[in-house]
Amino acid sequence: MAPYRDHVALEHAILVSLAERAASGYDLTRRFERSIGFFWRATHQQIYRTLARMEGEGWVAAVAVPQEGRPDRKEYGVTSAGSEELRRWLTEPSRVVPLREELAVRLRGADHLEDLTPLLDDLRRHRAEHAARVRLYTDIEARDFSPDLDHGPLSGRRLHQHLVLRGGLRVEQAFVDWCDEVLTSLTGDLP
Amino acid sequence: MAPYRDHVALEHAILVSLAERAASGYDLTRRFERSIGFFWRATHQQIYRTLARMEGEGWVAAVAVPQEGRPDRKEYGVTSAGSEELRRWLTEPSRVVPLREELAVRLRGADHLEDLTPLLDDLRRHRAEHAARVRLYTDIEARDFSPDLDHGPLSGRRLHQHLVLRGGLRVEQAFVDWCDEVLTSLTGDLP
């Protein structure tokens, strides 16, 4: 099997994000809480640690940007070596990630409960969370990816971003539908 | 936030599986390659390591089963403490796991490629893999979870197992549909 690191996307997710626009660790942290973070999560600790390693590898370089009354920002940009690495990585085959759904494990063990109430509550929480994501992605789609009458269909980076969002929408909707099916089946009617 | 371990499902996934039927580490490894493994993957190294820890915690106990011409099997069963722990865990709220989709990160960086061919090939591979899972789950559903005319609708453990499988079906189908949408959008026609 191919070396471990080729399949670890955080470094490359950071390269993708920095290639779109230079950023500090703090900026990246916020990006990984939304936009690219909808498909690849990372905490600030991971980001700072990884940025330091990437700087050592010469994939990114930082310039200190002094600010009034705030600590300096270390603004990172992609070096030409980083850009080359990104292009190399983009042509590699990627893993088909197996599902990992804790709720499914719980449901599978549900016959050990006399009272299903806590599990049903959990299912309703999950449903609400996934439905909220569907709404969020739908809103973003309407705001940022409506077909532009002046420029015709989307293309290039915006098209790709839109397609990624469509994936999030589809998967989150599938989870909502699944929660509904389970709740209907276990309670005898709709939640 | 709640302690780390309450959200780590491997120990509890093992409890669920052992509660269904006692097993050796080897048996568990195979189960985690199918059935429960469709929703929670684990390698034999993880399983042996975790079983040892669980034995230390008194959640499981092993009896050595001598075999003709083969190494002894260490057959693990759930202790009453393990059973109690399982019931406790089942009533806890679980995390809504964020998506983590490497392919989406790649797609988002696709505008850095002059030639999309390798990425399109990767998409077709992913599509094929997800479609294979849909077929597999559909086959299992037909074989194991068809409504039984003698006993009416499913209930209890079999119902729960079926609902879990339904989730896998829905999510895998969503991935297939997404791959089709992306391929159609990027190539101008159906794959």
Next chain:
DNA sequence: CGACGCATGTAACCTGTTACATGATTGG
């Protein structure tokens, strides 16, 4: 004056992955 946002980190720990290791039997 207290909470929140900006901004960057260290340390400890847990989980997951990969490679390595052993040794027997069964089937082609």
Next chain:
DNA sequence: CCAATCATGTAACAGGTTACATGCGTCG
């Protein structure tokens, strides 16, 4: 005889999570 399957592990390392730590500015 060679490969696959049964059966159980160790060791090294990479990645992810949580807690801890610091310090300034702004807004209410």
